[in-house]
Amino acid sequence: MPRSGYEAGLKMIMMMEEQTTNTEKIQEQVLGEILRRNARTEYLRRFLHGQTDLKLFKKNVPIVTYEDIKPYIDRIANGEPSDILLDEPVVQFYRSSGTSGGQPKLIPATAELANKWSISFTLVRSVMTKHFGDLDQAGKRMELMFTGPEIETPSGLKATSVSTSRFKESGFRTILSKLYTSPIETIFCSDTKQSMYCQLLAGLIQREEVVMFGSVFASTVLRAIKFLEDYWQELCSNIKTGQISDWIIDSECRNAASLIMNPNPELAHSIEKICSCKSWEGIIRKVWPKAKYISALTTGVMRQYTTELEFYGGGLPLVSCIYASSEAICGINLEPLSKPSDVFYTFLPNMAYFEFLPMKKDYVTISQDQAQFDGVSHHESEMKTNNEDTEPVDLVNVKPGQCYELLVTTSAGLYRYRVGDILMVSGFHNNTPQFQFVERQNVILSIYVDKTSEADLLKAVTEAKTLLDPLGFILTGFTSYADTSSTPGHYVLFWELKGKEGNNIKELDPKIMLECCSKMEELLNYTYKIHRKENAIAALEIRVVKQGTFVALMDYYVSKGASLSQYKAPSCIKSKEALKILDSRVIGKFFSPKIPM
Incomplete structure (x- = not known):
């Protein structure tokens, strides 16, 4: 970076320190400016009737998903003026990858x-x-x-x-x-x-x-x-x-x-x-x-x-540097030397208006202290159980240890938009919260009434794969799907393994692989285990695939329009074509031999 660029970077850090100190004021200014410019758009006029009051915004403007605003985005894409959704001209669309649990989205982008x-x-x-x-x-x-x-x-x-x-x-x-x-x-x-x-x-x-x-x-x-x-x-x-x-x-x-x-x-x-x-x-x-x-x-x-x-x-x-999506820039990692399990992102209050919907779950597993893929360990963070409707909270009002779903309001036409990410508050930098990324909200496995989250699935795989460590195996990729082609249905995990030395995989020990299946089931949630005992869910299966399978899976999604730079292997497979790629490369199938306690 030229000297002028280096000095500009120092000024950026000083600006960030100021903004993270005056978080509440900056957030109010961001929302106020968004409403001042966009309250009279066709979309917001339905809820605000041209007014710019912040309290009225929180009372009247609904929390939405992409499907709720897609008709407006489609209209802009098809040639209608962008001011039906936002005041500033749309100069292009950002296209999400669509590989983490859905179809690619078009997100309005402005200068x-x-x-x-x-x-x-x-x-x-x-x-x-x-x-x-x-x-x-x-x-x-x-x-x-x-x-x-x-x-x-x-x-x-x-x-x-x-x-x-x-x-x-x-x-x-x-x-x-x-x-x-x-x-x-x-x-x-x-x-x-x-x-x-x-x-x-x-x-x-x-x-x-x-x-x-x-x-x-x-x-x-x-x-x-x-x-x-x-x-x-x-x-x-x-x-x-x-x-x-x-x-x-x-x-x-x-x-x-x-x-x-x-x-x-x-x-x-x-x-x-x-x-x-x-x-x-x-x-x-x-x-x-x-x-x-x-x-x-x-x-x-x-x-x-x-x-x-x-x-x-x-x-x-x-080093994980930044937390952002096609919808919004959210935060950066101020401690880049942190272990992967300890990474948290300091939110940038000037980038968007942030709200947080408290999670209505009994618990969630956050990776911190238990041996896992990166050799670190876990603890469980208790979450409030609330049968009543929960209201979003502002950036400055989140609570340490609590998990939230992220909502963003941006100048580019997203209002109280559910990004789909679950975050946990890990602390504060000045007056701005720092968050750990937990999981995607919409990526789950379910056969009956069980619901296994991305974080729970990763925890189970993490623990189970440690049984292979003494044998010199590395788990190079995994994904899953809920197989309901027979009754009862069951969870299927695809694992790709390689040896630490050489490319040729050693012969798998069937006994150890069966233990891996059992270990996974032991770590799944209470609802899953109850329905396993009642035979509403069949035994969990691990299918070992040959080396290169997850490269082929990546190639498939790239061929369908995903950027290799943006590709994220899905934790749960939805595509029939992708499932065929995996099944065609299976070299071993193993089922849990016992019902979990």
Whole structure:
């Protein structure tokens, strides 16, 4: 970052300190400005009748889901003026990935929202500078970046992912060659295989300059490592000869590679020596010796990849920088050196108006102290049981230890919108709450009247997979679905395993796998166990799939329009086509041999 940019980052941190101190005032100002500009839109006029009173907003404006506002978004996409929903012109749509539990959504995007994204990225970089030094002066970031498809709506407005929109900005292109290893042509290559190959090639050629390795999600980082496992010999051959492989047919990728490639047998030999080792433990640190951390989201469903990332990272910190979605920028991680299980995000009160709906559950499991994918442990946080309707609370009125569903109101046309994320208050920074991400609200398994949440499922898998640790296995991916094709139905878990040494999986011990099934059932909730005892639910099943299955699953969702940068493996499979991919690669089936106590 140029000196002026560095100083701008310091100013951002000072601004954040001021805003997190004056949280209540800032939140009132944010909502007041949103209402001042949008109260007379067709949507809000139904509830506010042109008024801008904050209390009237909370009394009259309903809490909504995407389906409630989709008709308005569709009308804008089809050519109606955007002022039916918001005052500021819609300049494009952000397109959600749709892989975490639903169909892709179109979220209105404005120039103001794009500016907020730029501010948040500057703030994140400033926090990283505080903890890791000025990376802009130290070297380059090897961030695997991929674009998603861009569609054009009937109105002529474009719809694409947040990350793709960012990559298209002139400011990003200006800093790219100085701060990142990947040429812009490789990022915009529509063939993800060619893009991955060329980005890895560029990162290997510049290996001595790399000070950060990562991508948006942990799953994408691991995809890159698996790709390197398959192609390191070919990549080294390219580096040795200074010529890129013939199958890279994207002309812009080839041209970009030719600008940084020269025959370098010495570099190729160094990489070959590292990659030809029996075990790839610590491979990221070995290949990129100056890397200071791995940047990737490891919270929520991404926590399942923590153990594998730590295995490949060789002790490098795993940093989850920001909590955001297509709908809103919410918070940043001010303590990037925290363990993945301890990551919490400090909300930014100027980014949106935030409300929180208290959860009406008996309990929820939060990952903290119990041995799990990342080798850390758990405690259970008690939640209030309330049979009465609950009212949302403001950002400043949330309670530590309590779990909430997040609602956002933004200047881009979302009002009291249910994002679908469940968060737990872990503390405060100044007067602003800090939250841990717990789970997605809408991702559950259910056969009868049982309901297993994403957090409960992850806890059960986490505990069960520890039975395989002594055998040298790593669980590289899992998902689930509720099989109701027979009566009674049962839970099915797909597990992909690999050995810590070599690519060939060792022979599975059926006895241990049966124990894994039983262990999972023991950890599921009381309702599940009651209905298992009554034979309303059949025995839980684990289906072990061959290696590469979850890469194939990722490829499927990418082929359907998900950006590789945004891809999140679903905890619960809804797609019949995706289920066929999994079932076609099953190499072992195991059922719980006993009813849980």
